[in-house]
Amino acid sequence: MRFSTISLLLSGLLLAFSVAHAEQRRGSALLPIDAMVPSKYDFGLPSWAPKPLEPASNPTTPAKVELGRYLFYDTRLSRDGSKSCASCHEQARSFTDGLARSPGVTGDLTHRNAMSLANVAYFPVLTWSNPLLKHLEQQALVPLLGQEPVELGLAGKDEEVIRRFSEEPIYRRLFAKAFPEVRGQISMATIVRALSAFERTIISVRSPYDRYRYEGDVGAVSDAVIRGEALFFSERAECHHCHNGLNFSDTVLHERNRAGEVAFHNTGLYNLDGKGAYPADNTGIMEITGRPEDMGRFRAPSLRNVAVTGSYMHDGSIETLDGVLDHYAAGGRTIKTGPYAGVGHDNPLKSSFVPGFTLTAGERADLLAFLNSLTDEQFLRDPRFSNPWLTAKDKRR
Known part of the structure; x- marks a missing residue:
């Protein structure tokens, strides 16, 4: 810093x-x-x-x-x-x-x-x-x-x-x-x-998913959303470890959790040198802490209204939700050429919650339906x- x-x-x-x-x-x-x-x-x-x-x-x-x-x-x-x-x-x-x-x-x-x-x-x-x-x-x-x-x-x-x-x-x-x-x-x-x-x-707390999950309105979401919810919160996809609770983020503070919780994660977005390096102007909390093990660690954002908040990731380097799913399914992003070339899957500093997973076309559609159900149009x-x-x-x- x-x-x-x-x-x-x-x-x-x-x-x-x-x-x-x-x-x-x-x-x-x-x-x-x-x-x-x-x-x-x-x-x-x-x-x-x-x-x-x-x-x-x-x-x-x-x-x-x-x-x-x-x-x-x-x-x-x-x-x-x-x-x-x-x-x-x-x-x-x-x-x-x-x-x-x-x-x-x-x-x-x-x-x-x-x-x-x-x-x-x-x-x-x-x-x-x-x-x-x-x-x-x-x-x-x-x-x-x-x-x-x-x-x-x-x-x-x-x-x-x-x-x-x-x-x-x-x-x-x-x-x-x-x-x-x-x-x-x-x-x-x-x-x-x-x-x-x-x-x-x-x-923002009035999305279709909120009405379904917290208010008991079973007609607020489709069957695809319910299937996507199950996948999102499964140990197979692992999404919920970093995106959970009121804000779909594992960093939170409110009247029912006054102690608060704070977490930062490396998701394997970059691996410039094979040792976990991120671009010099975006090294995560390492810029503040000075600790090498904090390289590439960023706060998980809220997923509320995520369908309308692209571009995605801390540097906006992924344009679509489909691209975000590709990144996590691969267990880290591979960039084949250019100054940021590297295999994120092999980043040694990457979170254990980003191992990668396989989705069928139907499962991908269900997961996207779930993410879209977090859009609060009234908000x-x-x-x-x-x-x-x-x-x-x-x-x-």
Whole structure:
């Protein structure tokens, strides 16, 4: 990890929580500044779904969520006004962007594929390969202020950002409602807290599979989905070891699992030197830990809405779900020529949960049917997560 990145994360922690630090000191007990506690916010969840936890320093409120939604879709939250958070996180794509890697305001490409924000509140660590990023209030600073690569490009632009938002009447009202404890202060700290509050509400739990498995609606899915489910959770395919539970991921945190679980895996996507090497700019958590055995280990993403979130894998190097199945069926990807040539199946650092398997054409169709049943169409159109500026413009006409 570069020292500039470490400095960014440390300063980000202080920035994102500083406004609320005084609130935590009320009463006799002092909470750690990043203590995760049950949320009192009404997320509109079905009874079977647990609530996410949230930092004690940034409780979710309707006013913060409303403000955060406006900020999420506002291109003024970028250096040149050309991009917003939604540029890389589109609702119709389960808050991904359909690209292998995403361009920032300078044209720099992100090192990794944009992850879905669906159910991001249930993850105790964020992004593909950074075990240090544990809160949305930290993570938001990477696209906002990061310089390797530049994404939204706001490093050193605090005063400009504050001026832009201070000139907008909507924001003067929204910040006052969201942050009365600091008299509606418009700052990078309050911007980050509002964005994080909104992102915690982006929850998807109403797919056909949810209705079938958790609500007893046997007509919600086809027989092919049920067969695909059995294969997915079998020891033959082994998918469920890394993709299980509420989020179809083995990294999770919520009110019913407050200890949380965190895991990173090497799936044999690369094997450049026959010893397990991955491309130098994408070595997984080894970049953070420095441990050779962590080469190529990335966090398993959620499979919710996976049918609409391609391209796939941490670097977007597999375009289709069929291609993903090919990769896992082979027990690792073989690249025959070019700079990334290698036999992933033989990667000595590969997870034991990726041994490979054989599928008939019918079984492949069933497994794809199951994965498609995880698409929550209501979520992809839910007005609670949509662009509020479109509505605001209509009201002004």
